[in-house]
Amino acid sequence: MRPKLKTRLQQGFLWLVAVAFFLPVLWIFLAAFKTAGQILAVPPSWIFRPTLQGLTYMASHQAFWTHALNSVVISLSAVVLAIIVSFVAAYSFSRFRLRGTDFMMFVLLSIRMVPGAAVVVPMYLMYTALGWINTYPGIILFYTMFSIPFSVWILKGFIDGVSPRFDEAAQSDGASRLHVMFRIVLPQVLPGIVAAFIFNTIFVWNEFLFDFIIGGNQVATIPVALASGLYTSQGIDWQYIASLTFVYTLPLMVVIYFFQKYLLVGMTFGTVRGEV
Amino acid sequence: MPPSVAPWWRRRLPPPLFAWLLVVPVLAFFAIWNIVPLLWMIGLSFYRYILTFGVNPVYVGLQNFSQILQDYNVWAHIGLTVLFVIGAVGVETLLGVLLGFAFWGQTTLPGRRLALTLLFSPMVLAPVAVGTFFRLIYDPMYGILPYYIHQFFGVPAPNLLGNGSTAFLSVLATDVWMWTPFMILMTIAALGAVPRAMLEASAVDRLSIPRRLRYVIWPHAKFILVLGVLLRTIDAFKTFGLVSAMTAGGPGNATQLISLTLYREAFDSFSMGSASALALFALFIAIAFTSIYLFVLNYQKREVAAE
Structure with a gap:
């Protein structure tokens, strides 16, 4: 019986670690179901009668729907566009090995590593000069560029894993190049597309600085709404912030529950492959 | 009758051209959202330019850099x-x-x-x-x-x-x-x-x-x-x-x-x-x-x- 007890203890410890890391998130989530008074209660109330007051109050705000819709529309359209252009480029990088491919891959990774605060200055000046500030195309195309490096890296990795013999076999059967690319190679790298889609969406979904600076009222997303502060006459509106954070974070948790096996490749920009 | 030639859209592009064509969209994004701002940034770093003053940028050479190094x-x-x-x-x-x-x-x-x-x-x-x-x-x-x-x-x-x-x-x-x-x-x-x-x-x-x-x-x-x-x-x-x-x-x-x-x-x-x-x-x-x-x-x- 002893080894069994040891296993049990170890498993209990692992669950304890997991729950410990989740605790602050849980605290935010609980706050979404509290009244404003309960959120600020001393001592902290862990057990309380949940109320939907905060969430209904949030849903009655026109601004919330604008921000939520912006978050969804901007992140999805930018990522879809990025994946399309990245897939064809990654195919070319992988199969034709043009001169400068390695350099281009290096540059793409570098630009994703530069602090956003450094990039946002010239971006702001350029957007002001071109009149792109606070426009949907402006912000969506920016986030497309934001998503391209990671998409190219991850898709090139996956396409490298598909043997060129498939291409040759199909071509000798008379298939066109586009047929090879989209009908032969694409289905085999679907996991890569899914991973790129999910993680780029998370990154854009969470990005705040650029939307704050080169966006504006019209295209403000939820992180911008959170950061620019939600004040009432009594101070910060914690109930609204908690509800907003809850609604905003829950989809992310659902996504990492269902797509856990892409977490590693996603969090390393496609440079490390493997499963947890 | 000359030997039938496929219409231009059915003809195969030579591989390098096709390969470059695939990369063009990414390169275009890269040029507009990275090269242009980068050049802009490099250029501006030699100027004094306070946005709120409404004054045109003034060329100051390496002064911005020396100021940072001394700050x-x-x-x-x-x-x-x-x-x-x-x-x-x-x-x-x-x-x-x-x-x-x-x-x-x-x-x-x-x-x-x-x-x-x-x-x-x-x-x-x-x-x-x-x-x-x-x-x-x-x-x-x-x-x-x-x-x-x-x-x-x-x-x-x-x-x-x-x-x-x-x-x-x-x-x-x-x-x-x-x-x-x-x-x-x-x-x-x-x-x-x-x-x-x-x-x-x-x-x-x-x-x-x-x-x-x-x-x-x-x-x-x-x-x-x-x-x-x-x-x-x-x-x-x-x-x-x-x-x-x-x-x-x-x-x-x-x-x-x-x-x-x-x-x-x-x-x-x-x-x-x-x-x-x-x-x-x-x-x-x-x-x-x-x-x-x-x-x-x-x-x-x-x-x-x-x-």
Whole structure:
């Protein structure tokens, strides 16, 4: 019986670690179901009668729907566009090995590593000069560029894993190049597309600085709404912030529950492959 | 009748042309959203340009750069950022590796998927949301953390975000909470790269644990671990949303990381010229780190290929 007890203890410890890391998130989530008074209660109330007051109050705000819709529309359209252009480029990088491919891959990774605060200055000046500030195309195309490096890296990795013999076999059967690319190679790298889609969406979904600076009222997303502060006459509106954070974070948790096996490749920009 | 020639759209493009054509969209994005701003930034760094003055940019040569090099504050903020990066990445690596070992090979953990989702939840949260809410968690009046500190230690907690030294540590602790799961993830991945057969052989041979670590595990696990540390370093160096929402660099300049300095130079002082000069420094640091990262990555690929 002893080894069994040891296993049990170890498993209990692992669950304890997991729950410990989740605790602050849980605290935010609980706050979404509290009244404003309960959120600020001393001592902290862990057990309380949940109320939907905060969430209904949030849903009655026109601004919330604008921000939520912006978050969804901007992140999805930018990522879809990025994946399309990245897939064809990654195919070319992988199969034709043009001169400068390695350099281009290096540059793409570098630009994703530069602090956003450094990039946002010239971006702001350029957007002001071109009149792109606070426009949907402006912000969506920016986030497309934001998503391209990671998409190219991850898709090139996956396409490298598909043997060129498939291409040759199909071509000798008379298939066109586009047929090879989209009908032969694409289905085999679907996991890569899914991973790129999910993680780029998370990154854009969470990005705040650029939307704050080169966006504006019209295209403000939820992180911008959170950061620019939600004040009432009594101070910060914690109930609204908690509800907003809850609604905003829950989809992310659902996504990492269902797509856990892409977490590693996603969090390393496609440079490390493997499963947890 | 001449031999039938396929219409132009059915003809095969020569391979190099086709290959370039596929890359054109990405190159176009790259040119508009990276090359143009980069050139703009390099150009501006030689000018004095205060946005709010309504005066045209004035060419000042290298003055912006010499000013940054002499500015005590900028160096202080860089020092603070280095301290933050070393502290955060150090603690995260240590904790992550220790906990990663605990999670190693635990494929039969009941509810594993849910447990890992809970464990990894901090790192997918928006830093801005985390920063905003941790302000409440640390709040001296209503915060849950000061309350429990008071309960456990019997002394009232200091105003955590109100004092310079505790504010820095509080931000650091939040970053550690957010990103330790990432190092756990990397550790699990790194340990997964150790061949099972070698582990079993070392168990049969009754190799001592330190020797197992040194001769069996480390040679296989080191690359992914190093990549994790590098990625974390790059990311910690970029920290912005978390601090800006939590302390906005205060109190005083106690949590003024370099990305915040950059931001303030541009959007509080509207001094675009010197902000651009500072941004160029940040750019070089990022490129240097990326080079190191790719060097390690390619080194690993060569080593794996050689095996």
